[in-house]
Amino acid sequence: MNKVISLFDYGKKQDDFSRFVVFKTYCEESLFALSPDIMKISTHIYVADMTSMESYFRGASFRAKMSVQEFIEMVLAKDIHSFLSVSCEHPFQGLVLINHLLEKDVEGHFLSDSLFLKKLYPNISFKIWISTAKKLESIYSKNKILVSQRKDFHTNMKRFEKFLSHLKISNFGELKKVEFFEIQRRYKSFIGLLWKWSFPVKDKNQKEEINLFNYSTYEYFKGFQWISYRFFENPVFHHFLDFPVSTWSLIEPHLKESLLKLSQDEEVKAPRRIMELVWTITLYDSSTYSLNIPFKYPLCVEEDANKEFKITLNQFLFAFEKFESLLKQKNEDLEFINVNLILGWSVEVTKTINPSRKTANLFDTLNRKNEEQEKIIDLERKISGEIKVYKSKPNHLYGLDFFEDNVALVNEEKKDTASSLMDSKSFKPFFIYSEPIVLNESEILYSRFLERSSTNWWVSRDIEDSFRDYYICETRDNNLIWAFKNYQEKWFKHGLFS
Amino acid sequence: MPTQTSKEFISRAELLDKEAKLNQTQGISTPLNRLNNYFKDLNLYSSVIEWGAPSGRLSRLIPLLILGSTQEKVLWFCDEMQEKFYANALNSLSINSSNFYFICEKDVQRSLRAAVNEDSCKILVIDTKTFISKSDLNFLSTKSRLNQSTYFLMRHFFLSNKNGNPFVKYRINSSYDLRSDCFKVNCIKGLSKKSLVLKRDEVF
Numbered sequence: 168m169n170k171v172i173s174l175f176d177y178g179k180k181q182d183d184f185s186r187f188v189v190f191k192t193y194c195e196e197s198l199f200a201l202s203p204d205i206m207k208i209s210t211h212i213y214v215a216d217m218t219s220m221e222s223y224f225r226g227a228s229f230r231a232k233m234s235v236q237e238f239i240e241m242v243l244a245k246d247i248h249s250f251l252s253v254s255c256e257h258p259f260q261g262l263v264l265i266n267h268l269l270e271k272d273v274e275g276h277f278l279s280d281s282l283f284l285k286k287l288y289p290n291i292s293f294k295i296w297i298s299t300a301k302k303l304e305s306i307y308s309k310n311k312i313l314v315s316q317r318k319d320f321h322t323n324m325k326r327f328e329k330f331l332s333h334l335k336i337s338n339f340g341e342l343k344k345v346e347f348f349e350i351q352r353r354y355k356s357f358i359g360l361l362w363k364w365s366f367p368v369k370d371k372n373q374k375e376e377i378n379l380f381n382y383s384t385y386e387y388f389k390g391f392q393w394i395s396y397r398f399f400e401n402p403v404f405h406h407f408l409d410f411p412v413s414t415w416s417l418i419e420p421h422l423k424e425s426l427l428k429l430s431q432d433e434e435v436k437a438p439r440r441i442m443e444l445v446w447t448i449t450l451y452d453s454s455t456y457s458l459n460i461p462f463k464y465p466l467c468v469e470e471d472a473n474k475e476f477k478i479t480l481n482q483f484l485f486a487f488e489k490f491e492s493l494l495k496q497k498n499e500d501l502e503f504i505n506v507n508l509i510l511g512w513s514v515e516v517t518k519t520i521n522p523s524r525k526t527a528n529l530f531d532t533l534n535r536k537n538e539e540q541e542k543i544i545d546l547e548r549k550i551s552g553e554i555k556v557y558k559s560k561p562n563h564l565y566g567l568d569f570f571e572d573n574v575a576l577v578n579e580e581k582k583d584t585a586s587s588l589m590d591s592k593s594f595k596p597f598f599i600y601s602e603p604i605v606l607n608e609s610e611i612l613y614s615r616f617l618e619r620s621s622t623n624w625w626v627s628r629d630i631e632d633s634f635r636d637y638y639i640c641e642t643r644d645n646n647l648i649w650a651f652k653n654y655q656e657k658w659f660k661h662g663l664f665s
Numbered sequence: 666m667p668t669q670t671s672k673e674f675i676s677r678a679e680l681l682d683k684e685a686k687l688n689q690t691q692g693i694s695t696p697l698n699r700l701n702n703y704f705k706d707l708n709l710y711s712s713v714i715e716w717g718a719p720s721g722r723l724s725r726l727i728p729l730l731i732l733g734s735t736q737e738k739v740l741w742f743c744d745e746m747q748e749k750f751y752a753n754a755l756n757s758l759s760i761n762s763s764n765f766y767f768i769c770e771k772d773v774q775r776s777l778r779a780a781v782n783e784d785s786c787k788i789l790v791i792d793t794k795t796f797i798s799k800s801d802l803n804f805l806s807t808k809s810r811l812n813q814s815t816y817f818l819m820r821h822f823f824l825s826n827k828n829g830n831p832f833v834k835y836r837i838n839s840s841y842d843l844r845s846d847c848f849k850v851n852c853i854k855g856l857s858k859k860s861l862v863l864k865r866d867e868v869f
Contacts, residue, residue, distance in 0.1 A: 481779060488775070539738050539786070543766055546740075546785040550776035554740075555767045557752040569752040574766060594869050595757045597725060598748035613843055641843045646721035663748055664723045664841075 189261030190252035200246035203518030289340025440465030443518035596662030603659035717824035723841035733760030
């Protein structure tokens with residue numbers, strides 16, 4: 168059998184942002200300074216899901232001239248008073264690591280894919296792995312989650328422990344490669360899941376070629392049940408209408424009243440920021456519909472109140488339009504008119520972050536120096552989609568020489584001109600596929616040679632595969648495509664000129 | 666001491682002066698002299714410019730050159746797609762890709778409405794197959810004058826004189842022909858010069 172080839176290896180990341188942070192703190196009041204999504208594992212150990220905060224943290228760390236991890240570390244230290252934390256791609260990964268580090272009596276903030284931790288992985292004992300697994304199982308058991316998967320967990324775990332002691336394996340590093348399916352077959356679903364989270368299985372369809380884009384996927388997150396932790400009640404504001412309404416123009420003024428009440432509540436005042444609201448609408452037939460209203464950046468509702476709730480109302484409008492089309496679809500076979508008569512609603516503040524006053528000024532999302540960029544960031548808060556910027560980066564491989572970035576990270580002083588090592592004046596398409604697509608030569612009506620470039624031959628199976636001849640081709644469906652031919656005369660479609 | 670009447674006269678004169686400045690032809694300043702010459706009568710600001718830009722014809726290259734030459738922020742609205750914009754294509758035309766912001770969504774019109782109402786950006790490109798009604802065009806035309814903004818309306822078909830559009834100032838077709846290796850620009854409304862042919866070597 169081969170040695171274990173992946174230990175918590177969720178793939179190469181494009182940057183240092185990790186989805187989860189597992190931390191230990193004795194200060195429960197300031198838990199929500201990092202993220203509105205917190206899960207309590209045990210007394211003083213918590214997991215934060217940073218997904219909803221990614222755009223904000225990238226922008227804020229950029230403006231504070233720090234890396235994302237340095238910024239997160241600062242918030243953990245200053246606000247949450249956490250002395251030990253791990254940034255990781257999977258909560259179970261972080262929990263095992265933090266338990267191991269606690270045993271070693273270590274303090275600080277660590278990245279799961281750092282060299283330091285990677286060297287520690289082979290020394291992590293199965294004792295820690297098992298105690299972490301048992302802890303997670305007890306949480307799920309308390310909340311009655313994954314009941315069928317956890318059946319006979321303790322019996323199966325005892326058998327697993329016997330198996331390990333029989334093989335005289337105590338640490339990760341001593342383990343030979345064992346397929347996830349074997350573990351699942353012998354020890355049932357839940358232990359199989361835990362195993363998959365610890366030793367991610369590479370997709371059989373994954374290509375040999377290293378994809379230098381971010382290919383850490385959230386596929387491995389499947390099965391992990393998130394249990395949100397709150398120790399205070401969410402503020403809820405009810406609004407009852409004197410007469411039913413159905414159109415946005417009639418709803419808006421009443422909604423403004425609700426938002427005004429909300430903005431005056433102590434629970435949402437600065438330095439608190441809102442990340443999500445839930446708008447529950449009651450219709451004439453007493454049915455209720457709950458609509459989630461998320462915010463891309465932490466919203467200071469008091470500031471928005473000064474601007475007549477422009478940002479908040481825009482998001483409510485988007486939610487209302489989706490709601491209307493949903494009802495229309497539902498009722499399309501009925502002949503009623505005015506089916507959307509609304510009698511009232513409630514607005515619940517479901518997700519907030521709570522930075523301390525020390526770091527609250529860092530939560531200002533707008534860069535006051537640049538008005539134009541400020542307007543675009545402000546626009547992003549008002550629309551449902553994201554605003555993307557595409558920048559180039561040094562790489563001689565076409566397709567890997569650019570990346571998608573956050574609008575808040577555009578550096579005004581730095582022009583993004585050609586930084587590819589190849590001749591920047593060569594004819595390039597405006598649209599590019601994530602990966603080259605195989606192209607049938609018969610689809611090409613006419614082609615014109617553009618240039619020769621190199622491939623990432625060092626990961627190719629074929630040593631001779633070292634170049635690509637790029638062409639602009641006209642295809643049978645009248646498209647102008649950017650295609651290349653490799654040394655085997657195989658054609659691939661890589662981009663679209665228009 | 667200026668009287669009420671003279672104050673009104675001064676403010677009206679200032680307004681007329683502003684309008685006159687706006688109506689002055691501005692032209693463009695790309696690295697291509699022939700293209701600049703062709704568009705020398707183009708008044709880029711406070712206008713809606715309709716481009717005939719069907720797919721597969723590299724039709725967006727000429728508008729990109731014009732947009733790049735302004736050195737201003739551009740908001741580009743387009744339909745949701747799997748492909749990504751390739752920054753180096755802009756850089757190869759000496760255009761700063763950081764000036765271009767892309768919004769790719771299913772329902773582009775909603776975000777477009779917000780951007781136009783908020784006057785978030787002076788130059789907007791509307792590159793969608795979604796049907797744009799006459800009232801929308803009227804709205805865009807009015808807003809472009811009020812906000813002194815430029816809206817590029819990319820159509821996924823070639824424009825023709827058979828179907829006019831009173832809401833836009835300029836109507837231009839552009840395309841690339843692979844066999845002759847040339848870019849063709851043809852204005853059907855707004856400019857005095859009708860067509861231009863540029864060889865690929867001139868552009869790259």
